[in-house]
Amino acid sequence: MNVLIVEDERQLSHEIEIFLTKQGYQCDVAFTGKSASEKIYVNSYDFVLLDIGLPDYNGFNLLREAKQSGKESAFIIVTARGSTDDKITGLDLGADDYLSKPFSLLELQARMQAILRRKHGLKNNTIEINGFVLDIQNRTVSFKNNPINLTKKEFDILHYMALHKNRVITRVQLTEHIWGDVLEEDYESNYIDVHIKNLRKKLSVYGNTDFIETVRGIGYRLNMA
Amino acid sequence: MKLQVKLTFYNAIFQALIVIAIGILLPIIIQRVVYNHIDKRLHARADKMMKIIELGGLDDIIKDQECSFDQYNIFKEEYVSISPLSFMPQNFGKDSIENAERNIENEVVKHRVLSRSFLYDNQLYQIEIGEGLSTVEQLNHTINKFTLWMVVIIVLISALMNMTLVQLLLEPFNRIVTKKLKTIHHPATFVEDRIRTSTYEFSYLDQSINEMMIKIRSAFDIEREFITNVSHELLTPISILQNRIENILSDSSLPHDAAVKIVESQKTLLRLSKVIRALLYISKIENEQFLKNENADLQTVTYEVIDELEDRLLQKDIKVHKEWRNDFEMNKCNKSLIHTMLFNLVSNAIKYNKEKGEIFITGKRIDDYFLLSIKDTGIGISEDHLPHIFDRFKRFRPEDEMSYGLGLPIVRTIANFHHIRIEVSSVLNSGTEFRLFFSDTIS
Structure with missing residues (x-):
């Protein structure tokens, strides 16, 4: 998978590059709109991570040009302005998704995987963990065809941990994922812990839930072969 | 209360006061004028009588008067009487005029009476010349009534004209209110077109509103720019830190104690990020950067x-x-x-x-x-x-x-x-x- 990171903040593009490379992506970076335009024209990328606020170029124009030249790349636009107008404009121009700064790298990866699933039209869209089957399409969980009644947030948490299996996810990362869009009071709450507790309780009726591991002082990890 | 209504209302009160004042003063003035005329006439007649007496003697006149009085005075409008006086009046030589009732031919009629005393043949006489008042009073009444109606009509017409005029005068003001004050909710939607008016005050008001709105708009623009700058300049470093922390945490060689501390930093960073996002959110709403559609x-x-x-x-x-x-x-x-x-x-x-x-x-x-x-x-x-x-x-x-x-x-x-x-x-x-x-x- 080839990714082009278009970001004028070098430190930021560097961190994204480190992360995505570790996840097995081939990364290319462009610090200006001009070089991004050239790279998109010459190479073929699976993903273009595009910062809308480039100093030399309007990110939307870049997106428009790429779309007009028939590039197949999936575009995820990134903005620090965070206005809904930008979001609508970007999606109207054919962007596949939208992230506001600051965003979690895990969130970025989850969005990329969701785009891939959409693009390849995966019908059989399930993840299996220790006998528990997650149906991503219908957002349900079952164990040996017994449906398990989870709340939306509980499903989201389980799904997110499954996407990032075998790595520790901090409470902050989980909070940002399930409450990220909401500007509410708490900056630190135990909601996540309660969610996990309930999740374990509901799943343990059917099978062993040891695969959900608590990493003391840090967060949670879903262990999966 | 609307200015136009107020102006019309005050005008109407003022006009009504005029009508009342005229209603009270007019009869008095007319009466004065009329009496003045009658008095002049009475003086002239008295003088003429005195001349006749000097030339022809008193006896002739009395005789004449007595024989012709009835025929010439059917309506009892005028009368002359000369009578001897037994004492010297205080105002001898001066005319006195008063309204008095005189019995003429067995009928009491109100007269304006001039009385003058004089000496003739060493005898004091008093001559009274009277003019009937009933016709004059009727005339007075008619004139009063007519004038009062005239005044009422004129006042009504002028009130109507006033109303139209006020409306015409205030029209630019009303346009300023409806076009600039009522419909504008945000400086961005403000149109600086001048309202056409020849009235200095309105033109000044319009100009002041324009200048104010332009100032507010520029303040809004500055705030908007500030928001954009803060968004970029604060959220970008937070973004870098957040992603760096995530990368550090994913390093499996990181000791657990260090990881716990980094997670604490991640929480602090989330707090910072949330506060900035919330403040930006509030500013953006206040700056009307959200659509209501x-x-x-x-x-x-x-x-x-x-x-x-x-x-x-x-x-x-x-x-x-x-x-x-x-x-x-x-x-x-x-x-x-x-x-x-x-x-x-x-x-x-x-x-x-x-x-x-x-x-x-x-x-x-x-x-x-x-x-x-x-x-x-x-x-x-x-x-x-x-x-x-x-x-x-x-x-x-x-x-x-x-x-x-x-x-x-x-x-x-x-x-x-x-x-x-x-x-x-x-x-x-x-x-x-x-x-x-x-x-x-x-x-």
């Missing part, structure tokens, strides 16, 4: 919010009682803002509630408003704190330790943006109720 069914949005908070309700075992009596569709609103506003209110109702508490959500129409009430059975807010709950960064309750005190300021900003009135009442240890009043015309 959606319709939303309030019940749907409210129930969506409750659904979204399902887990927290379950966690605290809180029961929600929903009662929705009338439908209410919000026009020209921003759905996501309304959602955020209700989310913050309902999530507060959960957060500050007791275990196994209750939340009452009621939507109903009250007169011109739609009332949405969110009532909890929670810890309540003390009376001293109640006026300050919408202030930024105010935290009163022990449960607030983990919050940054911007939840309710966001609620208020969104409510103001949509012209929604908020009332809060609270009883300590018993619960809080937020009442939102939505008006039918939101924009």
